[in-house]
Amino acid sequence: MTARLIYGLVLWGGTLALALLALLALPTPIRLGTMVMVVAVIAVAGRSVKRRVRRRQQSLPLSGFAALPAPGYRRPVILVCGVVPPGLFDERAVGQAALRVTRQGCYVRVAEVQRLPDMVASLLTLRPDWGRQLSVMLIVDPQQHSDQAVLAGQLRALYHQLILARRRALSLPLVLISYLQTQCSESVWFSWETAGPAPNVRLNGEVLSVEAWQEQAGNGADRARRLQTIVQLRSLVSWLNLAVVSHLTMPGRHRIDLPVSWAITLVPAMGDSHAGSLWERWLIDRTGVLAGGGRAPDNVTPVPFPDPVLALLPRHGGDTARRRAGIIALWMFTAAAVVALINSAWQNTRLMREVSDDLSRYASVYSLSDRNPPQLALLEDALAALREDARRLDDHYRHGEPLSMALGLYRAERLRAPVWEAITGYSPPTPEPVAEPSRPVRLDSLSLFHSGRADFKPDAARVLIDALVNIKVRAGWLIVITGHTDATGNPVRNLALSRARAEAVRDWMQRMGGIPDSCFAVQGLGASQPVASNETLQGRAANRRVDIRLVREEGACELLFSAPDRQPVAPLATTQP
Incomplete structure (x- = not known):
């Protein structure tokens, strides 16, 4: 995959991450900070990809592939390993990789099997779309190997390098090719799929x-020659199974597949066979017959490329780097879409749960019959929460739901009408009428007390009951009893007498109504606040009085009403002249 495609995937992933951050319900500082981090990661990743590709290009032998086919080439590209017969590649090109392009494919010579992973990496760097066109061809000439240990070592090295190379390419099919030297001149390939x-x-x-x-043989000599060829082929396949394939199918975690095809062709004697080769010794041990290849010709004829066998290789020409990048981008988009859907579903569920809980809380508090101050406070809180829910739902209705709740999963619209019904159906409790301070109840001292004294007359009780009938004791109100005298006599004695008469009235009210001291305030003012002139007999009579009035005061009479078994005191009866 090219650096441009890799960097494109990085940009695509960063764009999806930014879109997800815009959808997620995050605080604005966290969202902005995370977006800045994503942009920084994209920039760093882009530079890292470019540096990595540049280092890779500098470390690989790319200069020797000037004659490669165009990037749009879609035929098989075969990396040829093993003992290559002379004439198969042009070895005269200096500084260039041995390469041949035929009508069926492109062949690239791998001189040393240890270079196979680097060759694969070089080709994929220059031609990223060739990942599934690559295959490996192992040429085994049975008459070129004389040491079984050396051959086994070469095969194990190929096995290991093939595993390393497959980490870079998507697949590397293996084809096993062998050239059988005979006197037969037919250009024919035998393949085992x-x-x-x-x-x-x-x-x-x-x-x-x-x-x-x-059966196509024309005469008896051809039939005999072909029969001999078939016998040699079967013997060669048996030897290849024993000496070659067994080293390419070793058990283990990185076990490679069998060759997709074996192919053997007949070639004239090439004159470079080793005396006492493994193949000859194996054939003598099994049959007692030496495989004769004939005398080597003066001019060596180039051996053919296995073009007829290339049709057996898997065809993956359509799986290009662009397609792979597109698939990765599609998977990234799918993952981002799944995250966005999960977030939208969670946000909608959260909104539905919050509004439903507010409705349930308001209904439970509103249904209470006793509206005491704590319950009224709870009701106000529940109503305020409903008003906030109504504001949010109206905003979603007028301007559209937020992105974090979109994607077709918004369901809170059906709760907007119930919320408004609850709000408009609220009726505030009627405030209990507050008794305003009434005009003071004025008691004539001569009707209650003996002259100059603070003890009641015998008929004073009837006067008090008739006069104090409208006085009601309630929490938060103080009963203020004030005694007054006229201006005759000693002022100090008059002050003490006025207070003593006020205390007498208080004591009587306590005995009659069971009212605690916290409900009373008693004071004596003497002759300091006359209501009439002290110069006349009628004025002095009006000034001799006891005034009773109710005054609001926080905390007054609280003990009387806090007892669980007490009821409000009934109106007290008093007299008024």
């Missing part, structure tokens, strides 16, 4: 069975 039991014969674009190919 997925290690099948019987080979297919590929001749001039046709695919035949071994029996059909043998």
